Amino acid sequence: MFAYIIDKIVPYTDSTIHISDLALQRGYGIFDFFRVRNKKPLFLEDHLDRFYASAGKMLLQSPVDRNELTDIIITLVEKNNLSDAGVKVLLTGGYAEDGYTITQPNLIVVVQPFKYPSEQQLQSGVKIITVNFRKELPDIKTINYQKAIMMTPAVKAANAVDLVYHHDGIISELPRCNFFIVTQEDVIKTPDQQILLGVTRKKVLQLARKKYKVEECSITLNDVYNAKEAFFTSSTKRIVPVVKVDDYMIGSGKPGKITLDLLSGLIQHEDEVLR
Ligand SMILES: Cc1ncc(COP(=O)(O)O)c(C=O)c1O
Incomplete structure (x- = not known):
């Protein structure tokens, strides 16, 4: 190498x-x-x-x-x-x-070398926990991941795969991924403040707007706990379905229909641009 x-x-x-x-x-x-x-x-x-x-x-x-x-x-x-x-x-x-x-x-x-999320994670969905924290320079991709790394044992202890930051109840993003919910009315929502503008987030929003109602807006902890679906996005992971946040089951506790539809749309889009 x-x-x-x-x-x-x-x-x-x-x-x-x-x-x-x-x-x-x-x-x-x-x-x-x-x-x-x-x-x-x-x-x-x-x-x-x-x-x-x-x-x-x-x-x-x-x-x-x-x-x-x-x-x-x-x-x-x-x-x-x-x-x-x-x-x-x-x-x-x-x-x-x-x-x-x-x-x-x-x-x-x-x-x-690099690994996609496992089949098991995509089929069953994953759990994440919430952490109250406000990043210093959220719009810049700095090398500072101190809080996230410090929280790794707590994530593991909660049987979760990662965490999502909120600041006094307003959701921002995961340490290395952007976060989305689908409401009970099938509206796709993602935070618009205190985030890094992910490239995958941008692609997912473009794909989603062709078929669904989409809002970039403020999302509260309560919105998340009451969501029908949730997922996170990044270049390494593409789209990962979230089925549990803290001790709250999201939707039916299984990866959501819209989440999986967006994932297959994203893979298809990748195939097209790489052709
Ligand atoms: C803080 C943060 N938010 C979001 C993302 C997702 O961005 P992308 O989709 O461009 O990988 C990353 C990527 O590492 C990140 O570090």
């Missing part, structure tokens, strides 16, 4: 970075993550848009432009010879002598 570090492709085992980097010293950095299917990056333009937007908001100047970065990604995917994989593109604050000042950002590109 190979990775791109700073300015060149190196064997994965040699992919090291100096201790003075601001990512290590202060947790300062941004990234993006997308899937490669049959060696083709999926929705790459959307991910590059978000990557450069995150970098700009964090005052990080990428050492390579969009075309150069695309070439690096394609070369790395070829060299690693993985037809289905995840690609992480990360930009750090750079080497800072004082451990505080942004310098020349360091670029890291890693290609990783």
Whole structure:
């Protein structure tokens, strides 16, 4: 396996970075993550848009432009010879002598083997728990996942697969996924505030609007507990049905019809764009 570090492709085992980097010293950095299917990056333009937007908001100047970065990604995917994989593109604050000042950002590109949610999770649905927390920079894909990682034992203890954040009862998103509900009236709703604009969220909204009533709006904890269906979306997971939130069963306790319809629509859309 190979990775791109700073300015060149190196064997994965040699992919090291100096201790003075601001990512290590202060947790300062941004990234993006997308899937490669049959060696083709999926929705790459959307991910590059978000990557450069995150970098700009964090005052990080990428050492390579969009075309150069695309070439690096394609070369790395070829060299690693993985037809289905995840690609992480990360930009750090750079080497800072004082451990505080942004310098020349360091670029890291890693290609990783990758697993879809299990058949069992898709067929039976999953449980998530709610956590009261407000993210500092929700619209930027920063490398800070501290709260989520800290909550991992609590998620496991609750027999859940993940958590969804709310702030004083208003739902935002999961640590790595966007969240949706389907109301008893079959309206698809997803939060519009305090979230990262997921690429999968965007694709699902586009697909959903062709067939269903859709609202990007405020969603409360109560809305979630009383929903007919719930699911979360991300580049790695596509769409995962949620059948339990805290101790509340969602709908019939089985993956919902609209959720599964959107999942098959999304897979079909992926097939079309990769053809
Ligand atoms: C905070 C957060 N929200 C949502 C998502 C889902 O975004 P996407 O669909 O682009 O993978 C991610 C992805 O990692 C994320 O980190």
